[in-house]
Amino acid sequence: MFKNKWIVSILFTILLSFSGYGNTKTQTVSEMIESTGISSSPNIKAKIKIFRDDSNHMTCEEIPEEVFQKTVFPYYPGAYNGTLWMDIAIKKSDEFNRQPFTIYIGMDYCDFQEAYIYSDDSWQPLKSKTFMSAITSNPLIPIIRDMYGKKDYLNIRIKMTSSRGDPVNVKIIPNSELFRSITISLSKLYLSYGIGICLFFILLIVGILLKDPAYILLAISSLFHILRAMDAKDVIPILLWNNETKLPPSGKLEYIIDGLGILSVSFCVHYFSFIDRIKGSISKLLIAIIELSIIKTLLLVTIDSQVTLFTSCITISIVQNGLLIYTLINNIRKNNAENKNVFLCWITVFVISTFLRILLLSRNLFYLPIPENIRPNEMISSNLGFLLLYVPPLYIIGRRFNIRYQYVQKEYQNLEIKFLNRSKLEKLTDTVSTPIADLASSVLNSACILSKLNFSAVNAEYIELIKRESSKINDLLVAVRILEGAEEIKKTPILLLNFFNSCMKTIRRVASERGCIASLTTAIANDTIISADPRILQLLFIITPTAIISLSKTNTKISVYIEEEEDNLFIMTIANRFESDELDSPQSISKALNETSYFDFINELSKNYGGSVEIHPLKESCRMKFKFHFDKIEDTADIKIVLDKTTFEISDNSQRLFKDMEKQKVVEKGKEESEMKPLQIEDAPNLTLKSKEEEKTQSEIKDIFDQFDFSTREKEIATLIMEGKSDKEIAFELNISPQTVATHNKKIFKKTGVHSRVELINKVR
Known part of the structure; x- marks a missing residue:
C-alpha cells in the first residue's frame, strides 16, 4: 500500500497530533469562529x-x-x-x-x-x-x-x-x-457526516455481500463514530435552552456510544478475515475488553457523581485502547505487506486517541492548560483519523476485487479462445459428420439392394446387420448435429399410430431375442397426426424401449402403452421387470439405462419436445412414463402424411441406387399416389460383424479344439482367447490367478504350434 511504512506512520502521527479522535468532543462553535x-x-x-x-x-x-x-x-x-x-x-x-x-x-x-x-x-x-x-x-x-x-x-x-x-x-x-x-463550519461538518455515512453503507454492503462479520462490525464501528461526532455537535440530542431539559442524556449517551465503538473495533480485529491471528492471545484480550465494557456499563448505571463517572469511563477507554494497540502490534509481524499497512494506520489512530484521552483526563483533573496557539484544527484531524480507520480495509477489498476482476477477465479471454476453438472444431465435426452420414446412407442403400438378391440365410443376416448398424450411425449423427445446433429440427406431418407400429417391429424383435414378449396398447386415434422430426422420433420410440428390454428379466412380458392427454401431451408408459435386484431406485435405473444405450443422450434429445421421464420402481416390477409435447395437426387437407418412419436424407450420390426399390402409397390431398419408400431402421443389440461371425462359429471352434489334446481348463481358456479377452479378464471369469492363465497359455501355444494369441486365432479360423 505504501513504500515506506514507518515514514508514513510518523507523518500520520504528526498530522493527527492533538486529534479529536477519541476525544468526546470534536470542534465547538468557538473553535469554528477562531479558525x-x-x-x-x-x-x-x-x-x-x-x-x-x-x-x-x-x-x-x-x-x-x-x-x-x-x-x-x-x-x-x-x-x-x-x-x-x-x-x-x-x-x-x-x-x-x-x-x-x-x-x-x-x-x-x-x-x-x-x-x-x-x-x-x-x-x-x-x-x-x-x-x-x-x-x-x-x-x-x-x-x-x-x-x-x-x-x-x-x-x-x-x-x-x-x-x-x-x-x-x-x-x-x-x-x-x-x-x-x-454556516461555513456546519457545511464542512455535515459534509464530513455525509462522507462518514457513505463509508458506513459501503462497509455494510461489502460485509453483507462477502458474508464477512469483520466488515459488518467495522461498519457498525464507523456508525458509532458518526453518532458520537453528531452527539458532540449536539445534532443528537440537542441540548435545549432555558430549563426545558434539566439533565440531557447526551453525557451518558456519549460514553455508551464511545464504548460500543471500541468494542466493535475489538471484535473486528479478532474476526477480520485477512488477519493471521493467534486465536488464544487475541481471545483473551478480547475477553478483557468485553469485561471492561461491562464494567463501564455498570458504572453508568450505579454512579451519580459526574466527575467520578467521567474519570472512570475515560480511564477504561484508555485501557481498552492500550489492549487494542497491543493486539495490533502483536499481530503486525504475522501478516503480509497490505495487512501491515492497515495495522499501522490503526495503531497510529489508537495511539493518538489514547494520548488525547490521557491529555483530556490530565487537563480536567489537574488543570493542565493547552495554549491556544498550538491547538490544531480538530475537524481535519478527527476526519483524518476516521478515514485512517475505515478506508484501508476498503482499499484491501478493492485491491482484491481488482485482482479477481483481472483473473475473471483472463478466464473470459480463455473462454473466448475455447469458444473459438470449439467453433472451429464444430465446423470440422460438421465437415466430417456430413460425409459419414452420406457413406452410412450409401452402405444402407447398398444393403437394401443386396437384400433383393438370392443369398444364403447367413448372408441375409449379415445384410440385415449392415442395414441396422448403418442406420443407427446415420440417426445418431443426425441427433448429435441437432443437439449441437448444426442442423435444424424438421417439422414433418406424421401419422403417429402407424409410425409407432412401425417402431414396434424392432422392439418386438429385440424382445424376442431376449425371450421376452413386447405388447403394445394404444389410446390414440388412428388418424392422429403430429408435426415432428421423424429422425428424432424414431430414436425416442426405439432406443429407449430396447434399452429397457436389454435390462429386463428374460422370459417376461414388456408392455408398452401410448396415450394422449390434454394440451397435446403424449405419454409412453413401459412396464417391465428388471433382471437385477439392485435396480430398485430411479437413480440406479437411470444409470443402468445410460450405460446400456445412450439414455441421457436420448433424454437430452427429447427436451426438444418438452420431454421428461418418471421412473416408479414397484415391488416386483417397474413402470416408466415418458412424456412428450407434440404439435397436433387438425387440418390434413393439404399435407403429405408419413405412414412409415424415415431414417435419413438420401444423398445425391445414392439416388441411383433406388431405381428398383419398392413403391409405397402415401396420402396426398385425399388421393393415392406412389412415392419412394423410406428406408427402415431395424435397431438391434450392439453387435458387430465380427461378434456375429464369432457367434456363428462357436461350435466349429469347439470341434477344432477337440483335435488337440487340451484339458478342460485349457479348452475354457482357449475359447475365451478366441473371444478376445485378456489374461486378467480370463482370470477373473474363471476365478484363477493371471499367472495360472499365463502357464496354461504356454501349454496351449505349444500344443497348437503357435507363438502368440494372434497366431492361435488365425490358425483356428
Missing part, C-alpha cells in the same frame, strides 16, 4: 468574573457580587460536581447601533445552562431562543441597545454545569460574522 479569524470587537468593553458553587444550592439572587473573581480566558475550571456561575458586564457602545452582536459562551462540553439578565433591580430568566436550534447548544445571547435602558452596563449571569470541567471561552461577536462562520 476563521473572528474575535471580539475592540470597541466593546466587557468585564467577566467567575464563581464556582461547589454546594450547588445557591440561586442567582442569593449569590453576592463580591464572591465573583476575575479570570483569564479560556478559563480552565477543572472537573467539578457543583455549578459554575459567570457574571458578564458589557458596557454600552455605539457598535450596538450599527449592527447586532451576540454573546457566545464557547465550551467543549456542558451538561446544563441557564441565563439571567439584571432588569428592574432583580435577576430575570432570559427566555430568548433567537439563535438556538440545531446550530449550537451553547448559549447565544443577543445584545441590542434597547436591553440597556438608561444603564451604562448590561449585566448577564450564566449558570452552567460541566462534569468534565472543559475550558470556557467568552466572545462578543457581530451576528453577520457569527452566522457566516457557523
Whole structure:
C-alpha cells in the first residue's frame, strides 16, 4: 500500500497530533469562529468574573457580587460536581447601533445552562431562543441597545454545569460574522457526516455481500463514530435552552456510544478475515475488553457523581485502547505487506486517541492548560483519523476485487479462445459428420439392394446387420448435429399410430431375442397426426424401449402403452421387470439405462419436445412414463402424411441406387399416389460383424479344439482367447490367478504350434 511504512506512520502521527479522535468532543462553535479569524470587537468593553458553587444550592439572587473573581480566558475550571456561575458586564457602545452582536459562551462540553439578565433591580430568566436550534447548544445571547435602558452596563449571569470541567471561552461577536462562520463550519461538518455515512453503507454492503462479520462490525464501528461526532455537535440530542431539559442524556449517551465503538473495533480485529491471528492471545484480550465494557456499563448505571463517572469511563477507554494497540502490534509481524499497512494506520489512530484521552483526563483533573496557539484544527484531524480507520480495509477489498476482476477477465479471454476453438472444431465435426452420414446412407442403400438378391440365410443376416448398424450411425449423427445446433429440427406431418407400429417391429424383435414378449396398447386415434422430426422420433420410440428390454428379466412380458392427454401431451408408459435386484431406485435405473444405450443422450434429445421421464420402481416390477409435447395437426387437407418412419436424407450420390426399390402409397390431398419408400431402421443389440461371425462359429471352434489334446481348463481358456479377452479378464471369469492363465497359455501355444494369441486365432479360423 505504501513504500515506506514507518515514514508514513510518523507523518500520520504528526498530522493527527492533538486529534479529536477519541476525544468526546470534536470542534465547538468557538473553535469554528477562531479558525476563521473572528474575535471580539475592540470597541466593546466587557468585564467577566467567575464563581464556582461547589454546594450547588445557591440561586442567582442569593449569590453576592463580591464572591465573583476575575479570570483569564479560556478559563480552565477543572472537573467539578457543583455549578459554575459567570457574571458578564458589557458596557454600552455605539457598535450596538450599527449592527447586532451576540454573546457566545464557547465550551467543549456542558451538561446544563441557564441565563439571567439584571432588569428592574432583580435577576430575570432570559427566555430568548433567537439563535438556538440545531446550530449550537451553547448559549447565544443577543445584545441590542434597547436591553440597556438608561444603564451604562448590561449585566448577564450564566449558570452552567460541566462534569468534565472543559475550558470556557467568552466572545462578543457581530451576528453577520457569527452566522457566516457557523454556516461555513456546519457545511464542512455535515459534509464530513455525509462522507462518514457513505463509508458506513459501503462497509455494510461489502460485509453483507462477502458474508464477512469483520466488515459488518467495522461498519457498525464507523456508525458509532458518526453518532458520537453528531452527539458532540449536539445534532443528537440537542441540548435545549432555558430549563426545558434539566439533565440531557447526551453525557451518558456519549460514553455508551464511545464504548460500543471500541468494542466493535475489538471484535473486528479478532474476526477480520485477512488477519493471521493467534486465536488464544487475541481471545483473551478480547475477553478483557468485553469485561471492561461491562464494567463501564455498570458504572453508568450505579454512579451519580459526574466527575467520578467521567474519570472512570475515560480511564477504561484508555485501557481498552492500550489492549487494542497491543493486539495490533502483536499481530503486525504475522501478516503480509497490505495487512501491515492497515495495522499501522490503526495503531497510529489508537495511539493518538489514547494520548488525547490521557491529555483530556490530565487537563480536567489537574488543570493542565493547552495554549491556544498550538491547538490544531480538530475537524481535519478527527476526519483524518476516521478515514485512517475505515478506508484501508476498503482499499484491501478493492485491491482484491481488482485482482479477481483481472483473473475473471483472463478466464473470459480463455473462454473466448475455447469458444473459438470449439467453433472451429464444430465446423470440422460438421465437415466430417456430413460425409459419414452420406457413406452410412450409401452402405444402407447398398444393403437394401443386396437384400433383393438370392443369398444364403447367413448372408441375409449379415445384410440385415449392415442395414441396422448403418442406420443407427446415420440417426445418431443426425441427433448429435441437432443437439449441437448444426442442423435444424424438421417439422414433418406424421401419422403417429402407424409410425409407432412401425417402431414396434424392432422392439418386438429385440424382445424376442431376449425371450421376452413386447405388447403394445394404444389410446390414440388412428388418424392422429403430429408435426415432428421423424429422425428424432424414431430414436425416442426405439432406443429407449430396447434399452429397457436389454435390462429386463428374460422370459417376461414388456408392455408398452401410448396415450394422449390434454394440451397435446403424449405419454409412453413401459412396464417391465428388471433382471437385477439392485435396480430398485430411479437413480440406479437411470444409470443402468445410460450405460446400456445412450439414455441421457436420448433424454437430452427429447427436451426438444418438452420431454421428461418418471421412473416408479414397484415391488416386483417397474413402470416408466415418458412424456412428450407434440404439435397436433387438425387440418390434413393439404399435407403429405408419413405412414412409415424415415431414417435419413438420401444423398445425391445414392439416388441411383433406388431405381428398383419398392413403391409405397402415401396420402396426398385425399388421393393415392406412389412415392419412394423410406428406408427402415431395424435397431438391434450392439453387435458387430465380427461378434456375429464369432457367434456363428462357436461350435466349429469347439470341434477344432477337440483335435488337440487340451484339458478342460485349457479348452475354457482357449475359447475365451478366441473371444478376445485378456489374461486378467480370463482370470477373473474363471476365478484363477493371471499367472495360472499365463502357464496354461504356454501349454496351449505349444500344443497348437503357435507363438502368440494372434497366431492361435488365425490358425483356428
